[in-house]
Amino acid sequence: EIVLTQSPDTLSLSPGERATLSCRASQNVGIFLAWYQQKPGQAPRLFIYDESNRAPGIPDRFSASGSGTDFTLTIRRLEPEDFAVYFCQQYLHSPWTFGQGTKVEIK
Amino acid sequence: EERLVESGGGLVQPGGSLRLTCSASGLTLSSHRMSWVRQTPGKGLEWVAHIREDGSESNYVDSVKGRFTISRDNAKNIAYLQMNSLRVEDTSVYYCATGGHYYGLWGQGTLVTVSS
Numbered sequence: 001e002i003v004l005t006q007s008p009d010t011l012s013l014s015p016g017e018r019a020t021l022s023c024r025a026s027q028n029v030g031i032f033l034a035w036y037q038q039k040p041g042q043a044p045r046l047f048i049y050d051e052s053n054r055a056p057g058i059p060d061r062f063s064a065s066g067s068g069t070d071f072t073l074t075i076r077r078l079e080p081e082d083f084a085v086y087f088c089q090q091y092l093h094s095p096w097t098f099g100q101g102t103k104v105e106i107k
Numbered sequence: 108e109e110r111l112v113e114s115g116g117g118l119v120q121p122g123g124s125l126r127l128t129c130s131a132s133g134l135t136l137s138s139h140r141m142s143w144v145r146q147t148p149g150k151g152l153e154w155v156a157h158i159r160e161d162g163s164e165s166n167y168v169d170s171v172k173g174r175f176t177i178s179r180d181n182a183k184n185i186a187y188l189q190m191n192s193l194r195v196e197d198t199s200v201y202y203c204a205t206g207g208h209y210y211g212l213w214g215q216g217t218l219v220t221v222s223s
Binding site for chain 2: 032034036042043044045046049050055087089091094095096097098099100101
């Protein structure tokens with residue numbers, strides 16, 4: 001089973017700042033990586049698929065990069081609605097697995 | 108508006124059974140692979156099962172193989188998760204979602220608690 005390790009666990013930033021979230025896979029997952037945002041009491045929401053493709057309705061301040069084992073989600077300028085938990089997920093090797101999440105909180 | 112709504116969760120004793128239902132509106136489920144994903148505070152998010160558009164093939168995480176069965180009724184626009192021989196460690200919020208790899212649309216989740 002592929003283990004995804006996200007870092008940091010918590011990112012404390014102010015609105016307007018840039019956020020950089022990391023996801024590292026224990027094995028090569030190619031480009032088969034997705035990112036989700038989850039807010040309290042809500043289901044996760046797909047933000048990025050196939051490593052760098054934004055899902056419909058996701059603003060372009062969100063970008064993602066990487067391949068193989070190291071991936072990054074970048075939020076160019078944090079808006080108030082961006083403070084949430086972000087999860088990565090790989091879907092190359094079954095079972096598909098998720099990272100433990102990075103919480104982006106208001107500093 | 109596309110929407111998925113789960114139901115059927117609740118409190119059940121170890122060894123018991125539950126059937127979760129995922130009802131779709133605003134979209135045609137037969138066009139989508141369907142999955143169930145669960146979430147606990149301790150274990151995080153875990154893919155549980157998925158099923159092809161026509162129901163011809165399904166796959167499960169090892170921990171539920173032989174106990175859980177995913178199915179669908181495309182005519183009713185519904186997907187199911189039959190859970191038998193439930194264990195304490197199956198306690199989670201269960202989400203249905205569209206997609207067999209990444210998950211584009213999620214329901215709001217239904218809580219399953221396995222406890223004596």
